[in-house]
Amino acid sequence: ETGVTQTPRHLVMGMTNKKSLKCEQHLGHNAMYWYKQSAKKPLELMFVYNFKEQTENNSVPSRFSPECPNSSHLFLHLHTLQPEDSALYLCASSQDPGQGADEQYFGPGTRLTVT
Amino acid sequence: GQNIDQPTEMTATEGAIVQINCTYQTSGFNGLFWYQQHAGEAPTFLSYNVLDGLEEKGRFSSFLSRSKGYSYLLLKELQMKDSASYLCAVRNSNYQLIWGAGTKLIIKP
Numbered sequence: 128e129t130g131v132t133q134t135p136r137h138l139v140m141g142m143t144n145k146k147s148l149k150c151e152q153h154l155g156h157n158a159m160y161w162y163k164q165s166a167k168k169p170l171e172l173m174f175v176y177n178f179k180e181q182t183e184n185n186s187v188p189s190r191f192s193p194e195c196p197n198s199s200h201l202f203l204h205l206h207t208l209q210p211e212d213s214a215l216y217l218c219a220s221s222q223d224p225g226q227g228a229d230e231q232y233f234g235p236g237t238r239l240t241v242t
Numbered sequence: 243g244q245n246i247d248q249p250t251e252m253t254a255t256e257g258a259i260v261q262i263n264c265t266y267q268t269s270g271f272n273g274l275f276w277y278q279q280h281a282g283e284a285p286t287f288l289s290y291n292v293l294d295g296l297e298e299k300g301r302f303s304s305f306l307s308r309s310k311g312y313s314y315l316l317l318k319e320l321q322m323k324d325s326a327s328y329l330c331a332v333r334n335s336n337y338q339l340i341w342g343a344g345t346k347l348i349i350k351p
Contacts, residue, residue: 170341183338217284224337233284
């Protein structure tokens with residue numbers, strides 16, 4: 128049990144659909160992250176929230192929209208996605224991005240397929 | 243640009259030792275991390291190095307040379323459950339983690 132949960136675990140959506148991914152952390156951490164993981168590619172950091180404030184947005188297309196209502200919950204709203212957006216979307220949390228080891232705890236991910 | 247290089251795949255024998263290398267070029271350095279990721283599962287933290295030298299944690303050790311932009315993860319007494327991908331990541335001057343593509347380690351009996 129990593130303390131970070133994600134729903135749904137699998138999602139198939141058409142290019143015109145709107146869906147949301149949910150992440151919840153039960154570790155009392157202050158920072159939460161969205162990553163995209165494609166086969167044989169490095170993890171791509173999409174968004175970072177620290178104390179509910181967005182601190183990073185790595186040139187992510189506007190069809191991905193994050194929401195962080197509190198330090199325990201993180202959403203990724205999806206609309207008009209493209210087939211190349213099919214990937215594993217991982218959520219992570221950590222105590223403090225600027226301090227020491229600050230290991231990130233990952234959720235199990237949502238396997239997204241865009242048809 | 244920022245870059246992390248590690249071998250795509252390695253094969254080793256159960257009970258043996260394997261060393262997974264990682265070289266990096268980043269804008270600044272604030273620590274290097276190794277994570278393990280089993281197929282279909284989330285990455286889990288293995289080690290953190292911020293100073294030069296070797297950090298030992300049970301069967302796993304991680305080494306860092308900041309002047310060479312180089313690290314390795316050493317796995318001893320390999321077990322079948324060590325079959326996984328091993329991800330190297332460097333935290334840069336903006337405290338952003340830059341990730342390598344991972345090394346898939348295959349353990350054979």
